[in-house]
Amino acid sequence: MLGQTLVRALRRHEVRVADLPEVDITHGPSLDAALEGFRPAAVIHAAAMTQVDVCEGSPEQAFRVNALGSARVACAAHRVGARVIALSTDYVFDGALKRPYHEYDAPAPRTVYGASKWAGEEAVRQHCPDHTIVRIAWLYGEAGPSFLHTMVRLGAQAGPPLKVVDDQIGNPTSTAAVAALLGRLLDEPIPGVVHGSCEGEATWFEFARAVFSRLGVRRELEPCATAEFPRPAPRPANSRLDKRVLRMAGFPPMPDWRDALEAYLRETGDPTPRGA
Ligand SMILES: NC(=O)c1ccc[n+]([C@@H]2O[C@H](COP(=O)([O-])OP(=O)(O)OC[C@H]3O[C@@H](n4cnc5c(N)ncnc54)[C@H](OP(=O)(O)O)[C@@H]3O)[C@@H](O)[C@H]2O)c1
DSSP states (O other), X not given: OHHHXXXXXXXXXXXXXXXXXXXXXXXXXXHHHHHHHHOOSEEEEOOXXXXXXXXXXXXXXXXXXIIIHXXXXXXXXXXXTOEEEEEEEGXXXXXXXXXXXXXXXXXXXXXXXXXXXXXXXXXXXXXXXXXXXXXXXXXXXXXXXXXXXXXXXXHTSOOSOEEEEOSOEEXXXXXXXXXXXXXXHHHSOOOEEEEOOOBSOEEHHHHHHHHHHHHTOOSOEEEEOGGGSOOSSXXXXXXXXXXXXXXXXXXXXXXXXXXXXXXXXXXXXXXXXXXX
């Protein structure tokens, strides 16, 4: 999802796309072949096993891709002298704090996905000193799938009020906003960890309500508690990310999530999801 937006957003850079099946981040030689041919200045590492509930049932596969795969990306980039910009997640935190997490808060993942992404961060730090790790959260973008896509699909169906969780809070974030940040980081590197979600906060219910209101969806929404939707991987109650490092580095603030959502819905025109 992020990769597709990035390719469009980074048009003024010379971009080479690497994807399965040609390039598998768990297979070192395929990575080396891709990088040695192109000799990039930077590698944006957006590949991951992202289905958190599937990760919970397949820990070895999750660590193979998110931890060992990230180590291989970092090693391969380092070998050709490239910087790594690696994407990570709010799931490295347990979500128990009552304020947004900043970059110097200690991670404490509660899920296999979160633990495998945290191990991936550590691997990037260890194997490629020239790196930025960008933690994002609650992402949506044209390619989907995402919560927004699911809501649009369900909203188009007739039925009883849709129950949406109202006790998890985060920063809904568009791939376009993240791509703009990554573009800037290519020009003005920040070493270490950077939080890169949109500004402003909402619960999933509030996010869904904003989408329905903007699209004129008539189906009713009903707030509910996380406990009503037990999932294999527990969701963090608090996914808010404080963009402390971006502020300290003098970067402009990330867009407010409402503005990013408006821009997304305006640009996609037909919000009917492809990947819902
Ligand atoms: N989506 C979110 O809400 C969210 C939130 C926080 C952080 N992030 C992070 O942001 C980054 C981008 O996420 P996204 O939402 O764009 O995820 P996505 O749509 O699932 O994209 C991840 C891509 O990685 C590919 N991939 C999986 N295993 C691979 C391998 N061994 N070698 C090469 N490619 C492989 C996947 O291919 P297949 O589809 O063929 O498996 C998929 O195209 C990830 O690091 C993710 O952890 C996402």
